[in-house]
Amino acid sequence: MSRSPLAIDTIYLEPAAEASPRGQEILARFPQARRIAVPSHWNIPDLHGNAGSAEDWLRIKRSTLVLGVKKGLGLRPNGRSAHFIAPSSSNGCAMACAYCYVPRRKGYANPITLFANTDEIGHAIARHAHRQGPLPAPDQIDERSWVYDIGENGDLSVDALACDSVRDLVALFRGLPNAKGSFATKFVNPDLLAYAPEGRTRIRFSLMPERVAKVVDVRTSPILTRIAAIDDFVRAGYEVHVNFSPVILYEGWEADWRDLFRVLDAGIGAAARAQLGAEIIFLTHNAALHAVNLRWHPRAEDWLWRPDIQETKRSEGGQENLRYRSGWKGRWLDRFRRLLAAELPYCRVRYAF
Template sequence: MYPEQIYYEPAALDYPLGKALRERYSNAPWIPIESHNKIDELRTRPNSDFARMKRYLVVGVRKTHKYVPNHKVSDFLVPYTSSGCSAMCLYCYLVCNYNKCSYLRLFVNREEMLRKLMKTALNADRDLTFEIGSNSDLILENTITGNLPWTIEQFAKLEKGFLTFPTKFDSVDSLLTLDHRGRVIARMSVNPQEIISKVEFGTSPLFNRIAAVNRLGEAGYRVGLLIAPVILLENWELLYRELLDILEERLSPAVKKSMFIEIIFMTYSYVQNAINTEAFPNAVQLFHKGQMTGRGRGKYCYTAPLRASGEQFLRQEIGRRFGKNKILYIV
């Protein structure tokens, strides 16, 4: 990613990473702002500017460090070195939080964040798992900052606790030779290629993702697959059956043996629909009135019968190929 323009908090340039980014992207316009959370110039843009704004970069200092308990793959969701993303997945849950301002924000005070992470791990009475990629895609971010190898090698020296992150990107080469000491769980998000092409704009193709997770497995990382979000288009059974066939064929024996699978059905929102309608008028329609029902304020999920049908189908197809115990959870 080469940003079209960069908005920055002046205090960010007091940090080594902020200075390095300023030098690396010196040819791009740098626009000072008071806060990365409130850039009125961008917040007031029309929804149709959504894709253009994804080419911007925001550089700031993270001030919120509250850990949120989690009970899926991790013990805590950890605010870390970025939020938002330059990809444009039509269902992205970050849009629910940031609206059209879900562009990539980088936080340069990484030493402060890692110190808290390591202190929390050391003071715990057991190995904790920290989800450091819940607000962004750290593989994508790493292509700009190099934060992920730095984080993994520093944290692994503790030999206590685990880090985990999901990704839709295949740029994993910088992770393959790290001394991670088995302390990292990398989770690759997968979907049928038709859905990736029509819905997950700006992300890596399916075959590239599979090759990347195989390389991570060969490098000794613990790995998982996220079939997420499951999107029940008209021909969804055919699409997901083909996806599972491809995974069965292309995943390495080592990955198939050790992996776990997370399954998340799509939740959609009024905000996402409003942005997508204006920013991507020719894109596939994800909201279908007959298939979806309300789920909280302004959100929609699949009706109970359709959701149950999808779960039954996936359990059966996954169990037949990979074994019944591979599914960690379905939500």
């Protein structure tokens, strides 16, 4: 069992969130926490705009929670990991992966923001799914169902420590015959085993070689713990896939991934193998995040910051990010896929980027 990453002593909250049933539920779980009213969860100068927070990165993630109301409830097409990106029930995370894209937008601190109007989020997803009708034909995302990513901006396994939003979302998809929820996680929360997903929620455990994860996957469950949980989650009724993400290039990366594939193969049973799918996502970095990381975790940048093999590319969201050079990345991805096929021939690749 993974140790809880939460020790909340401060909660910033919007008045509307505080007054809601979900807000009251969250506050009741942390009765000793200091409460600070704010007009907007998105703009908290003492938190997001405070340059001094960079050196306090880990303490803030462990001890601070933001409680707000989700304003935009639109769903947008994806076509990669999922068919649609659902409105997020949270934003930010108590863990501190050094490559995370979310703090690139928030500034100097990125603790969990939980949204109190998850009932409205659920209604928006259900209405959208009803309008879709049946999935016309099997595709790389799923054979029978529309798939909704419900955890784009956080880690729902950690959010479940603070409220029942994740339990409610799993229950929602249990009642949608044409739709399936999906989220990636780096934290093993055994509470989720009691949610009875009945095959309608896909959980994706993110994996990478252990010696890299020890440096860049800060405050997460160990890689071996994530692998050991896969069979339990399959038995509990989840569809369990893996994210090989991010793939970070360095001298000896292929040997490390080969070892990881063999550990994964030895660590799961026949039922997990029969339904296993994977996403392969190579590292995307960012110069602003690099600058912040240098202030709280410079060792991570030894792995992430490689301008000799990276190039600038504008993302779909308009940001300038660093990715591995396009001509070489395709070759490295091909080598990765061939290695995966040799070691785990039963693991189908749903998405590679």
